[in-house]
Amino acid sequence: MGTASTKVCFVQEQAGQQGLHIRSIGVISFLYLIFAITKVIKSAMAFNQQFEDVIKFYTGGIHPVVPFNPAKDKLVLFDFSRNNKELPADITGNTDLFSEYADKKLKEANALYGIGGYNEMRNFYDRSEVFNDDDGSGEPRRLHLGMDIWGSAGSTVYAPLEATVHSFAFNDNYGDYGATLILQHELEGVIFHTLYGHLSLHSIQDKREGDTIEKGSWIAAFGEAHENGNWPPHLHFQIILNMQGLKGDYPGVCKLSEREKYLANSPDPDLILRMLRFV
Numbered sequence: 001m002g003t004a005s006t007k008v009c010f011v012q013e014q015a016g017q018q019g020l021h022i023r024s025i026g027v028i029s030f031l032y033l034i035f036a037i038t039k040v041i042k043s044a045m046a047f048n049q050q051f052e053d054v055i056k057f058y059t060g061g062i063h064p065v066v067p068f069n070p071a072k073d074k075l076v077l078f079d080f081s082r083n084n085k086e087l088p089a090d091i092t093g094n095t096d097l098f099s100e101y102a103d104k105k106l107k108e109a110n111a112l113y114g115i116g117g118y119n120e121m122r123n124f125y126d127r128s129e130v131f132n133d134d135d136g137s138g139e140p141r142r143l144h145l146g147m148d149i150w151g152s153a154g155s156t157v158y159a160p161l162e163a164t165v166h167s168f169a170f171n172d173n174y175g176d177y178g179a180t181l182i183l184q185h186e187l188e189g190v191i192f193h194t195l196y197g198h199l200s201l202h203s204i205q206d207k208r209e210g211d212t213i214e215k216g217s218w219i220a221a222f223g224e225a226h227e228n229g230n231w232p233p234h235l236h237f238q239i240i241l242n243m244q245g246l247k248g249d250y251p252g253v254c255k256l257s258e259r260e261k262y263l264a265n266s267p268d269p270d271l272i273l274r275m276l277r278f279v
Contacts, residue, residue, distance in 0.1 A: 047241055047242075048241065048264050048265070048267050050190060051190055051192055051239075051241055051267060052267060052271060054187050054188050054190045055187070055271050055272065056271070057188075058161075058187055059274065061161075061215075062160045062161060062272055062274065063158055063159065063160050063161070063215050063216040064158060064160070065149075065157060065158055065160050065235075065237060065272065065273055066113065066149055066151070066155060066156065066157060066158070066235065067155075067156055067158075068112065068113070068275065068278075070278045073111075073112040073113075074109065074110055074111040074112060075111055075112070075113055075114070075115050075275060075278050075279045076105065076106065076109035076111040076113075076114050076115070076279070077114070077115060077116050077276075077279045078102075078105065078114035078115060078116045078117070078148070078150055079116060080116070080117060080120065080122050080124065080148075081120045081121055081122060082121050082122065082123045082142075087101065087124065089123075089124070089126070089127070092123075092124035092127055093124075093127045095225050095230045095231065095232070098231070098232050099225070099232035099233070101232075102114060102150050102232040102234075103232075106150070106151070112151065113149050113150060113151045114148075114149070114150035114151070114234075115147065115148065115149050115150070115275055115276065115279065116147070116148065117144045117146065117147055117148040118144065118145070118146065118147045118268055118269055118270070119143065119144070119145075119259075119263060119268075120143070120144045121142050121143055121144075121256065122142055122143075122144055122253075123142065125140070125141060125142050125175070125253055126140070127175055128173070128174050128175020128176070129173075129174075129175075130173050130174070130175045130176050131175065131253055137255070137257075139255045139256070139257060140255070141251070141253045141254055141255050142253065142255070142256060143253060143254050143255065143256050143258075143259055143262070144252065144253055145238055145251065145252050145253060145254060145262055145263070145266045146195070146197070146236045146237055146238030146252050146266070146269055147236075147237050147238070147269035147270060147273060148234050148235065148236055148237075149234060149235045149237065149273075149275075150232065150233070150234040151222060151233060151234065151235075152222065152233060153200075153221075153222050153223065153224045153233040154200070154221050154222060154233075155221060155222040155233070155235070156218060156220075156221060157196055157199070157203075157218070157219055157220040157221060157222070157235060158216055158217065158218060158219060159183065159213045159214065159215055159216060159217050159219045160194065160215070160272050160273075161185050161187070161215050161272075162185070162212075162213065162214060162215045163183035163184060163185045163194070163212075163213040163215075164183070164184050164210055164211065164212055164213065165181070165182075165183060165184075165207050165208060165209050165210060165211040165213060166182040166183055166184040166193055166209065166243065166247070167182045167209055167247035167248045168180060168181045168182065168204040168207050168209075168248055169204075169247070169248025169249055170201065170204065170227075171197075171229065171248070171249055172229075173229070174229070174230050175229055175230060175231075176229040177197035177198060177228075177229050177236065177249065177252065178197070178198050178199065178223055178227050178228035178229035178230075178231070179198075179199040179200060179201050179203055179204050179220075179223055179227055179228065180195065180196065180197050180199065180204070180248055180249060181195070181196045181199060181203060181204055181207065181219065181220055182194070182195045182196070182240075182243070182247075182248065182250070183196075183213060183219070192239060192240065192241050193239070193240040193241070193243055193250075194237065194238070194239055194240070194272065195236070195237070195238040195239075195240055195250055195252070196219070196220050196235060196236070196237060197228075197229075197235070197236035197237075197238070197252060198222065198223055198228035198229055198231055198233070198234055198235060198236050199220045199221065199222065199223045199227075199228065199235075200220070200221045200222065200223040200224070200227055200228075201223065201227045202221065203219070203220035203221055203223070204220075220235075222234060222235055236252055237269050237272075237273060238250070238252055238266055238269060239266055239267050239268075239269055239271065239272060240265060240266055241265050241266070241267070242265055244265075
């Protein structure tokens with residue numbers, strides 16, 4: 001048998017080895033997590049490219065999402081990024097003032113719609129707790145994943161392609177989507193979805209999951225503040241490749257640290273809208 005000091009040294013050595021083993025497992029788990037996330041992102045990016053190839057082939061067969069005649073109607077680019085210094089929190093935090101600001105910009109430009117916002121970092125999401133840190137990371141959601149078309153309440157929204165109703169919901173939190181519709185499309189075996197947020201409640205009243213939607217048919221209208229999540233009237237249009245099991249909702253804003261993952265699953269909306277060329 002060893003001495004007491006020998007036993008202590010042995011215990012310390014065993015504890016040190018055990019700690020090293022635990023740290024090694026932690027490192028391996030972390031590396032595996034990084035590998036898994038990278039694999040998922042690469043897969044999403046590959047599907048994203050497949051979608052882009054198919055949608056570009058069908059460009060001529062896409063119906064406008066909103067009524068717009070480039071021969072007589074005008075668009076103005078709305079910059080709601082954090083670089084816009086003329087849009088202070090006391091305006092964006094008040095729906096009436098925010099609406100007046102958007103209306104003024106449209107009138108000054110003599111434009112039917114304001115448009116923009118894809119992959120845009122926006123400070124004004126601090127107007128709602130919906131976009132706050134929800135996982136303890138301390139990072140709020142501020143990166144916009146869709147394209148916004150700002151206009152008048154009641155403005156018509158059309159189906160760009162033949163579709164079925166995937167899901168719909170009234171996301172009635174302050175700053176949320178409000179009335180929301182999600183369609184599912186299939187082209188050349190590629191399944192994808194389009195999300196329409198900030199709609200009128202009437203837009204989703206008679207919808208049923210699985211309903212067939214004809215290309216170019218009326219599907220919705222821009223909602224007023226009381227039904228669109230308390231925003232100035234506009235349409236949030238977003239392409240979503242994989243709904244990830246969600247229904248009636250999908251993040252339209254993500255954390256900056258998750259940009260690559262979410263943009264891979266939500267390609268540029270202008271691939272379908274085809275409106276930015278007229279700005």
